[in-house]
Amino acid sequence: MYEFILLDANRRDVAVFDEFTSLVWNRKLWDVGDFEIHVGMDLFSVLCGSKYLYCKSLDGLGVIERIGCDKETGRAWCAGRFAEKFFLDRVSFTGGDDDVAAINEYPVVAVKKMINENMISPSDPERGYVSMENVSSLIPDTSGEKLSYIRRGDALWDASVDLLRPLGAALRLEYDYLSNSFIPTIWKGLDRTDGQHENSLAIFSDADENIETVSFSQDSSEERNVAYVAGQGEGSERIILKTGSGSGYERFELWVDARDLQQGEGQSMGDYRAGLITRGSQKLEEYRSTTDLQGVIRQNGTLSYGVDYNLGDYATYQNSQIGIIVNEHITEILISVEAGVVSIEPSFGDQEKTAMQKIDRSVN
Numbered sequence: 001m002y003e004f005i006l007l008d009a010n011r012r013d014v015a016v017f018d019e020f021t022s023l024v025w026n027r028k029l030w031d032v033g034d035f036e037i038h039v040g041m042d043l044f045s046v047l048c049g050s051k052y053l054y055c056k057s058l059d060g061l062g063v064i065e066r067i068g069c070d071k072e073t074g075r076a077w078c079a080g081r082f083a084e085k086f087f088l089d090r091v092s093f094t095g096g097d098d099d100v101a102a103i104n105e106y107p108v109v110a111v112k113k114m115i116n117e118n119m120i121s122p123s124d125p126e127r128g129y130v131s132m133e134n135v136s137s138l139i140p141d142t143s144g145e146k147l148s149y150i151r152r153g154d155a156l157w158d159a160s161v162d163l164l165r166p167l168g169a170a171l172r173l174e175y176d177y178l179s180n181s182f183i184p185t186i187w188k189g190l191d192r193t194d195g196q197h198e199n200s201l202a203i204f205s206d207a208d209e210n211i212e213t214v215s216f217s218q219d220s221s222e223e224r225n226v227a228y229v230a231g232q233g234e235g236s237e238r239i240i241l242k243t244g245s246g247s248g249y250e251r252f253e254l255w256v257d258a259r260d261l262q263q264g265e266g267q268s269m270g271d272y273r274a275g276l277i278t279r280g281s282q283k284l285e286e287y288r289s290t291t292d293l294q295g296v297i298r299q300n301g302t303l304s305y306g307v308d309y310n311l312g313d314y315a316t317y318q319n320s321q322i323g324i325i326v327n328e329h330i331t332e333i334l335i336s337v338e339a340g341v342v343s344i345e346p347s348f349g350d351q352e353k354t355a356m357q358k359i360d361r362s363v364n
Contacts, residue, residue, distance in 0.1 A: 001337070004037070007052040011131075011180050015046045021075060023337040025058055029170050029189075029312050029329060030161050032088060035062045036079035044069045044076035053078065054177060058335065059311070060084075061175035083173040083182065087157035090118045090127065094150060103150045104271070107163040108141045108186055111171065114156055115184050129182065137186040143167050147278060166285055168329065170312060189312025193327045202309040204295065204346075205318035210302045211295040216324065224254035224287035227280035231258050231272070241273060243280040256283050291328055291349035293317055305333065305344050317348060 002023070006014040020039045027033040037053065044067075053062035065080035094114045103110060112135045120135075122128050144167050151159065160171040169188040176183065192202035204211040226244040233239050246252060258279045263272040295317075303309055311333045318325045332347035 001340070001342070002055050002057055005054045005177075006046060006050040007054055008049060009051040011052055014050050015043065017043060020337070022339075023335070025060070025335040027060055027082070027311050027333045027335075029331040030165055031332075032084045032157065033060060033082045033332075034080065035060075035082070036077060038075050038077045041069060041071070041074050041076050047076055047078045050078070053080075054175070056177070061173075083175060084157065084171070086119075086129065086173060086182075087115075087160065087171065087184075088155045090156045091153055092118055092150075092156055092159050093152060094118065103147055105150075106142050106146055107144045107167060108137050108139060108169075110147055110150055111135070111160045111163055111186060112137065112141075114150075114159060118156060119184075131181045133181055133183045135184045135186065139167070139169055139186060139188050143169070145278070147275075162282060166282075168314070187312065189310060189314060189329065191314045192309060192316075193314055194316040194318075200308065202303060202313060202315040203318060204303065204315060206320055207318065208302050210298050211317075212298055215292075215294045216319070216322070217292045218289065219292075220289040222287055223289045224252045224284055226251055227254045227256050227284050229256045229258050229276045229280035229283075231276045232262050239273070239276065241276050241280070243277045244284050252287075254283060254287060256280050291326060293326065293328060293348040294345060297344045297346065305335075305346075309346070315348065 001018065002020075003016065003018040004020070005016050008014050017039065020037050022036075022038045024034075024036045026035065035053065039047075047064070047067045051064055053064060060082040063080045063083055063085055064078045067076070067078045069076040092114045094110075094117050105113065115135050117123075118127060119129050120132055147163070154162075157171070164170055164186065167188070169186060172185050172187060174183045174185050175181075190199045192199050194201060194203055224244075225246040226242065229241050229243065231239040231241070256279060258276055261272070261275055261279060263269065297303065297305065309315055309330060311330055313330050314327060315330055316325065316327050326348070328348035330346050330348055331350070332345075334343075334345040334347070336343045336345070
């Protein structure tokens with residue numbers, strides 16, 4: 001089924017095994033995924049000396065963060081997050097001495113710059129990562145609109161998600177087992193929705209009987225579609241700009257205090273105002289209506305994971321019984337194995353925000 005290799009801190013082979021009692025391998029598009037595997041007690045001492053879990057057949061290199069055992073059940077286990085967690089372990093100092101610094105770069109270029117300056121070739125050698133190659137981008141560097149500002153002090157992962165998500169793109173840390181190296185990669189899934197003709201279709205539907213156990217929800221309780229962005233100045237002299245659209249009962253307004261954005265030396269007023277609009281658009285992205293759709297793939301259905309669809313793809317879900325048709329990104333792929341039975345559960349759209357995530361959004 002799956003063959004795993006345990007690696008030490010230098011990513012050298014420690015042990016190879018293909019027998020396990022259960023597995024959870026949860027890959028996510030705009031969050032750091034996690035895993036957990038249960039094995040026999042005979043592997044416990046080996047787990048104690050291991051740092052990574054690798055499987056050629058599964059996407060992602062697992063970083064072991066927790067281990068344990070239960071003598072009564074005769075099982076040992078390890079769990080952790082995938083290598084993208086290293087992007088959470090570095091904060092960005094890109095932008096000089098200011099917390100918010102002027103920048104004139106496209107989002108992809110800005111992400112490359114942050115990773116290079118804070119992980120690959122930082123001014124402080126202790127912040128660097130050995131065996132990490134230059135950032136690879138599978139989408140054009142000129143995707144999206146140029147940024148006017150970039151924020152200092154954010155974790156690289158959080159900053160990258162903020163910059164790439166509006167493009168439908170994401171960041172991952174690929175691992176090359178043969179060369180024992182990491183490749184930071186900016187990527188974007190394929191458009192497989194009904195109606196496009198460039199790629200093969202990925203239509204999940206009750207009619208095709210390729211998905212079951214579906215849960216569906218939409219939430220517009222916190223939706224905002226018009227932002228008033230307040231920048232520098234005092235009283236009637238303060239610069240206040242509007243972005244977004246909506247009218248009457250369908251207009252939901254948001255106030256964005258952007259006083260931290262000040263016109264930089266040599267920066268034109270036009271560029272400064274563009275930066276305020278960018279800040280407003282980013283905040284509206286956090287307050288959009290959300291869709292959450294989860295289901296279990298039928299193993300003998302018409303769609304095969306890794307062939308007909310993958311994480312990040314833009315796919316179509318249809319359900320004639322409840323009368324919905326939605327196009328959404330596949331934002332999560334949960335592979336689980338229990339008693340030898342493999343289950344694949346894709347999730348579409350936004351996963352429900354926790355209370356702490358909502359609080360964090362409101363204070364930033």
